[in-house]
Amino acid sequence: MSLSQAYVIGVDYGSDSVRSVLVDAQNGNEVASAVFYYPRWKEGRYCNAAANQFRQHPLDYIEGLEDTIKRCLLQAGSAIAANVKAISVDTTGSTPVAVDATGTPLAMLPQFAENPNAMFVLWKDHTATGEAAEINAHAEKFDTNYLQYVGGIYSSEWFWAKLLRILRADETVRAAIHSWVEHCDWIPFLLTGGKKATEIKRGVCSAGHKGLWAAEWGGLPPDDFFATLDPLLKGFTEKLYTEVYTSDTAVGTISAEWAQRLGLPADVQIGAGAFDCHMGAVGGQIEPYYLSKVMGTSTCDILVAPEAEVGDKLIRGICGQVPGSVIPGMLGMEAGQSAFGDAYAWLRDVLAWPLQHVLSQSSIIDADTAKKLVEEAVDKLIPELSKQADLLEPEEGSELAIDWINGRRTPDADQLLKGAFTGLNMGTDAPRMFRALVEATCFGAKAIVDRFIAEGVPVKGLIALGGVAKKSPFVMQMMADVIGMPIRVHKSEQTCALGAAMFAATTAGLYPNVEAAMQAMGQGFDAEYTPNPARVDVYEKRYKKYIKTGAFLEAQTKKPVAQNQLTEA
Numbered sequence: 001m002s003l004s005q006a007y008v009i010g011v012d013y014g015s016d017s018v019r020s021v022l023v024d025a026q027n028g029n030e031v032a033s034a035v036f037y038y039p040r041w042k043e044g045r046y047c048n049a050a051a052n053q054f055r056q057h058p059l060d061y062i063e064g065l066e067d068t069i070k071r072c073l074l075q076a077g078s079a080i081a082a083n084v085k086a087i088s089v090d091t092t093g094s095t096p097v098a099v100d101a102t103g104t105p106l107a108m109l110p111q112f113a114e115n116p117n118a119m120f121v122l123w124k125d126h127t128a129t130g131e132a133a134e135i136n137a138h139a140e141k142f143d144t145n146y147l148q149y150v151g152g153i154y155s156s157e158w159f160w161a162k163l164l165r166i167l168r169a170d171e172t173v174r175a176a177i178h179s180w181v182e183h184c185d186w187i188p189f190l191l192t193g194g195k196k197a198t199e200i201k202r203g204v205c206s207a208g209h210k211g212l213w214a215a216e217w218g219g220l221p222p223d224d225f226f227a228t229l230d231p232l233l234k235g236f237t238e239k240l241y242t243e244v245y246t247s248d249t250a251v252g253t254i255s256a257e258w259a260q261r262l263g264l265p266a267d268v269q270i271g272a273g274a275f276d277c278h279m280g281a282v283g284g285q286i287e288p289y290y291l292s293k294v295m296g297t298s299t300c301d302i303l304v305a306p307e308a309e310v311g312d313k314l315i316r317g318i319c320g321q322v323p324g325s326v327i328p329g330m331l332g333m334e335a336g337q338s339a340f341g342d343a344y345a346w347l348r349d350v351l352a353w354p355l356q357h358v359l360s361q362s363s364i365i366d367a368d369t370a371k372k373l374v375e376e377a378v379d380k381l382i383p384e385l386s387k388q389a390d391l392l393e394p395e396e397g398s399e400l401a402i403d404w405i406n407g408r409r410t411p412d413a414d415q416l417l418k419g420a421f422t423g424l425n426m427g428t429d430a431p432r433m434f435r436a437l438v439e440a441t442c443f444g445a446k447a448i449v450d451r452f453i454a455e456g457v458p459v460k461g462l463i464a465l466g467g468v469a470k471k472s473p474f475v476m477q478m479m480a481d482v483i484g485m486p487i488r489v490h491k492s493e494q495t496c497a498l499g500a501a502m503f504a505a506t507t508a509g510l511y512p513n514v515e516a517a518m519q520a521m522g523q524g525f526d527a528e529y530t531p532n533p534a535r536v537d538v539y540e541k542r543y544k545k546y547i548k549t550g551a552f553l554e555a556q557t558k559k560p561v562a563q564n565q566l567t568e569a
């Protein structure tokens, strides 16, 4: 197929919004882009942060797909729309949903329309911590270590823990469920007009990193593994899948209905889906042994290496090592932090509370002005805190934080762990707390780099992408100082969506492989942060304190101390 006059679309579903980019397949130049914020999610519907419940309605996803693609095509014009060759999609994950026999998410059926258990269980939903612990204990009873390719620990953020939680929690969903599907596998199924849940094509990325699929045991672990964990899971593997697909393959052609609905040609190819950071790493032009960090709400860190070079090595405490999960032919490794920008957003919300609750009662300004004032102030909080915190030099004894505000994803998943501040005194103010929190997120990032190195996987440098990488020179400089490695920031504003577009171009046969698409369509880097040698020493000392404080907190979580012992201490 000729590259001239060929266009592709990449769709990236983030935690709060979905964005689509329409790019020229020849050079990756962005022709159009559009972002859509999930309306129901924005209102906080179906969520309960205190109970760690975060659910998303399928309609938020469907409306966002239609809206963003249509707006891209409108910006690009009909001549370009007629030359769109393929669409590929990435999403957050593990973000699975219960579907019926037709592959329809249960929340799309009238009787389940308002039931959070019938919706997508977002990656950051931690309602399944108990189930994850059970899976970890259960896995020890088997001769085959089914957790060996997911870092040795199963997380509550993942597929099976979430399935078991929903089956236990909701009898009505249990009676209606026919299969359990990742968001990244469901959107391609939707676009191709799939009608049977048994025919949903699953990507190797979600299957290998979160679903315990491995070529070594010929697919998913045997039914016996799950049935002996809980009889509710008996027979479930039958309903799922054995075969998986790399993201450079098409799962089908767009359905007539979706082609018409979007205004696209009838022969548009739909690529196999994958998680956002995996396609983002490709969009960010990943190289072997460079850690690609998608820095947004969370971080998702990806490293690729030739399979032969890693050999039989098993990397402990990461979110999996899966052949072909990023680039076919290479081993894809994933790690990350459950709260990164989300930790900053948490502090922002704490600081915003008095504004939201006191200003609204003001007798000086009307309610509408108060609302606008609060919105403006809240929007400026993180940038202003960053500005003030940047003026503070790191000191050995100043405030120190632990970043596990939403648990710890890696190294060594434990979503029950919690964040902390130590070393507070009467001089501690908001910028100092913000500084300590940002530093803690950088220490968390260093712990991941250290773990790869300790496990024999060298890290040659860092590539940063995502919202925080683009918006915050303050965070990026501190990250370089703390880790002691240069960080290149990728030029693209929508790196994950661009990565999806590169896969779309490969799927359409416009490139022989995704490496060639990456080479031709990559946008390069626009900033580089190098470590400040004057700060290395003090960060080294503070990092040791972080590790020690974290270990103390972890020990407290694992062995709860009796109340009388606490008082004595």
Ligand SMILES: Nc1ncnc2c1ncn2[C@@H]1O[C@H](COP(=O)(O)OP(=O)(O)O)[C@@H](O)[C@H]1O
Binding pocket: 014, 015, 016, 017, 295, 296, 297, 298, 340, 341, 342, 343, 344, 345, 382, 383, 386, 466, 467, 468, 471, 472, 475
């Ligand atoms: N100026 C800033 N400095 C640091 N973090 C920021 C700034 N502005 C926004 N953020 C954080 O960026 C995160 C969103 O990142 P983004 O990549 O846009 O979204 P997503 O993770 O949903 O893809 C939020 O958690 C927010 O707290």
Ligand SMILES: O=C(CO)[C@@H](O)[C@@H](O)COP(=O)(O)O
Binding pocket: 014, 015, 016, 091, 092, 093, 094, 123, 275, 276, 277, 294, 296, 297, 298, 299, 300, 334, 336
């Ligand atoms: O965990 C994964 C992928 O494995 C991500 O989808 C998850 O961290 C969400 O990413 P964002 O922070 O929304 O970019």
